[in-house]
Amino acid sequence: MDTEETESCAQDPRKMFVGGLSWQTTQERLLEYFGRFGDVKDCTVMRDPVTKRSRGFGFVTYEDQAGVDKVLAQGxxxxxxxxxxxKVAFPRRAQPKLVTRTKKVFVGGLSVSTSIEDVRHYFGQFGKVQDAMLMFDKTTNRHRGETKPGLKQD
Structure with a gap:
C-alpha cells in the first residue's frame, strides 16, 4: 500500500458524518449551518445516483479540528x-463490524406488496421483534421498500 492509499484510509479528525437530515436539506443549508462552528473545507449531502433524492445524511469537513470540537460540544x-x-466520520474499512450495540436493523429493497406482518414474521425467527415500521412516501402513500425492524434479543 503506498502512502497516498494509506492516507485515504486513515481517519480524518476534521471530517464529520451528519445523519438524520431532512429530505429537503440542501448542501447550501448544510454549509450555512455548520459554517457557524468553523471554516468548512468541504460539505456534501449524499444523494441517490438515480433519483438524485437526498439519502438523509451527509459529510462536513472542517479546515481544522476546532470546528469539529465546537460541533461536538453543542449537545x-x-x-x-x-x-x-x-459525529466524527470513520472510514468504512477502519470501522469494527459492531461499533455499538443496536436493536435496529435497516432493510432495503422490499417489494411494495410486503406488509409489516411479513416483516415481523420473517425477523421473528431471529428473536422477538419489539417494533417494526415501513417508511412511506408522502406523495404516493406507498412504502418505499425499506423498513426498520427492532429486534429484541432474549
Whole structure:
C-alpha cells in the first residue's frame, strides 16, 4: 500500500458524518449551518445516483479540528426542523463490524406488496421483534421498500 492509499484510509479528525437530515436539506443549508462552528473545507449531502433524492445524511469537513470540537460540544443540533446527528466520520474499512450495540436493523429493497406482518414474521425467527415500521412516501402513500425492524434479543 503506498502512502497516498494509506492516507485515504486513515481517519480524518476534521471530517464529520451528519445523519438524520431532512429530505429537503440542501448542501447550501448544510454549509450555512455548520459554517457557524468553523471554516468548512468541504460539505456534501449524499444523494441517490438515480433519483438524485437526498439519502438523509451527509459529510462536513472542517479546515481544522476546532470546528469539529465546537460541533461536538453543542449537545443538540437541529436543521430544517429535524434533529440531526453529527459525529466524527470513520472510514468504512477502519470501522469494527459492531461499533455499538443496536436493536435496529435497516432493510432495503422490499417489494411494495410486503406488509409489516411479513416483516415481523420473517425477523421473528431471529428473536422477538419489539417494533417494526415501513417508511412511506408522502406523495404516493406507498412504502418505499425499506423498513426498520427492532429486534429484541432474549
Amino acid at each position: 443538540k443540533h437541529e436543521l430544517d426542523s429535524k434533529t440531526i446527528d453529527p
